[in-house]
Amino acid sequence: KPIRDRQRLPVVPQGIERDDFLAALEDLKAKMGHEFVEINDKALKDGWYMEHPNTHDMMTILDEEELVASAVVYPSTTEEVQQIVLWANKHRIPIFPISMGRNLGYGGAAPRVRGSVTLDLGKRMNKILDINPEDYTCLVEPGVSFYALHEVLKEKGYDHMWVDTPDLGGGSILGNTLDRGVGYTPYGDHWACHSGLEVVLPTGEIIRTGMGALPGNNTWQAFPYGFGPYSDGLFSQSNFGIVTKMGMTLMPNPGGYESFMYTFQKEEDLGPLMEIIRPLRIGMILENVAQVRHVAQGIAAQGLPRSKFYQGSGSIPDEVLHTAAAESPAGDHTWAYYGMSYGPSHIRAYKLAIVDAEFLKIPGAKKVDPSTLPADDYYFSRDRIAAGIPDIHELRWVNWTPNGAHIAFSPVSPIRSADAMKLFGLGKKLHQQYGIDFFPAFIVGLREMHLIVEIVFDRDDTERKQAAMDCLRDMIDQAAALGYGEYRTHLVLMDQVASTYSWGDGALMKFNERLKDALDPNGILAPGKSGIWPKRYRGRGWEM
Ligand code: ADP
Known part of the structure; x- marks a missing residue:
């Protein structure tokens, strides 16, 4: 149901009288300063990744007025966050915290309840509070992006420490970690690498978790657990608190690194490849969160529109993809593995030789020579990211459709042939049923993998958006029937995923x-x- 009522703005959250709500906003302005409370009464602007809105999801799969904020408030301290929470309790107003709101594919900056007041923590709470070059740790506020921390480490000459960055480096370290996002160095499991939180509870109390609860401690960022129940888990992917500080561990510079890329010819190579990857990954011969990407994604990552390759409706045919791949620098293939080996050259050589011998057991497998690739090839983006250098090349595949946006289906499974083939088969069947191009990538953690399927859609095409939603909903249900669940999901799918x-x-x-x-x-x-x-x-x- 489209909601297009920008006449009576701001949107008032359900259950509150309009006048009471407007009076409450005045009360908030008086507390925070008028300039730090913005009423959302203008036309919604989508912007782009680096200039994204904080009022709604710029990549919305629904009508963008559905999940929209009534106002945005910009606190500058933990105490101001506490005041906002007390204000929300007094007036019974739903609030929604974001760090930077770049959670694209999972809801962006949108609140789940229409008319919520969004707390944009990142705008003013953006300090790196501490970097400890001896312990390899840092303490950050919500507004510190992967780019920002990386830059500061460089400025300070701390070459001995790396930041782990996700596919897109413009987001908040704290926001990404709370949503259990991943990056691509050995420190890719961000949640596992954090240590210590400061949290404002929904009733206004402030707590510090782990060692942070011990006054005068110097181990908050070095030992994540402290004493007693480990409470941090309650604050990830949750609505139990607002995190205002987070400790994060930094990776030691390994003293050298080297990316590698292998291609595999056939769709069915996925099965044997997973059997090869599993022991190598668990044994840390494959050292980083690695990617097995379908060629469709490689083609889209060039940033060219779909129409350049195919004008028909329905899922883009495999033959078209293979013809395009044959003309691409890496040559025709179905799967590409992007990985990185760390350490000085003699250490790398030992590990890379094992990987090479194992991967080449698959008939038709090839190692790609990076010197044959153009400088703006996607390979080099993967290379930077696996070396802890933030990047945004990944955004290019959004150009696949006009007004391109994306939304993800992300089930987890063990690293096994049978699981990979079942999930791949399920995704492919349903994408074909709904006439959607299929962009799967298996992101191999340590003992599990996330299948990330990004559906790219035209934000202005209601019919295609509906097809994407129907496809996602079917994938979630059918995957659950096979015993698979999502590790993370978009706001609009949270009820369904939770119910599985x-x-x-x-x-x-x-x-x-x-x-x-x-x-x-x-x-x-x-x-x-x-x-x-x-x-x-x-x-x-x-x-x-
Ligand atoms: P990013 O900009 O890194 O992509 P977001 O700010 O969009 O991250 O946050 C990702 C998710 O985590 C959002 O769903 C948001 O609700 C939640 N979140 C972000 N920051 C906080 C916070 N400081 N406290 C509690 N939840 C948060």
Whole structure:
């Protein structure tokens, strides 16, 4: 149902009288300073990645007015965040925290409840509070991006420390880590690499987790657990608190590195490839979060529109992809493996020889010589990212359609032939059914892999957006029926994904709801995030 009512702005969250809401916003302005509360009463602008909006999802799969903020507030300290939380409780107004709001593919800056007041923490809380060159750690506020930390390490001459960066480096380290995003060095599991949080609870108390609870400690960023129950997990992908500081460990410069790329010819090579990757990855011969990408993604990553390759409707045929690949620098193939080896050359040589012998067991496998690739080839973006250098080349495949946007389906599985083939088959079948181009990539963690399927769609094409949604919903249900669940999802799919984690008659969600009601009795903080609805919203038709 399209919602196009910009006449009566701002959007008022449900359950509050318009005048009471406007009066509450005045109250907030008085507390924060008028210039730090922005009412969302202008036309929505999508901008682009580096100048993204904080009012809505610039890549929305719904009508962009559906999940839209009523106002945005810019706190500058933890105490101001606390004041905002107390204000929200007083007026029963839903608030939604973002760090930088570049969570594209998963909801961007949009709140889950229409008319929520967005807390843009990143704009003013953007300090690197500490870098410890002896312990290889740092402490950051929500507005510190991967680019910013990388730059500061360079400026300070701290060449001995690396930042792990995800595919796009413009986002917040803290936001990405809380959403359990990944990067591509051995420190790619960001959540596993963080140490210590400062959190404002939904009722306004401030806590420090781990060693941070011990006054005068000097181990907050070095030992993540402290004493007693490990509470950090409650604050990732959750709506139980607003994180205002986070400790992060930094990777030691390994003393050399070398990217490598292999191509594999046939679709069915995926199975044997996974059997080869698993022991090498778990044994750390393959040292980084590695990528097995389908050729369709490699072609789209050149940044050219689909129309250059194919004008028909329906999923782009395999023959067309292979013809395009044959003309590309890496030559025709179906899968490409991007990896990196770390350490001085004699250490790398030992590991690379094992990888080479194993990968070349697959008939038709080839090692790509990087010197044959043009300087702007996607390979070099992977090379930078695996060396901890932030990049945004990855955005190029959004040019595939006019008004390009993307949304992800991201199930996890063990690194096994059978799982890879089942998930690949499921995705391919459903993409063909809905006439959508299929862009799968397997991101190999340590003992598991995330299949990331990005659906690229035209933001102005309602029919194609609906097809994308239908395809995503079917993929989630059918994957769950096979025993696969998503590691992360878009705001609009959170209810559905949460409902697939239903073991024991939904025991986990009942536990989450009990925590939510205890920690957030007025249900003000990010209602509905990760499918967790506070009591006052439950059973009232908010789920979608
Ligand atoms: P990024 O800019 O790194 O992509 P976002 O700011 O978009 O990250 O945040 C990603 C997700 O994490 C969002 O869904 C948001 O609700 C949540 N989040 C971000 N920052 C915080 C925070 N400081 N406290 C609690 N949740 C947060």
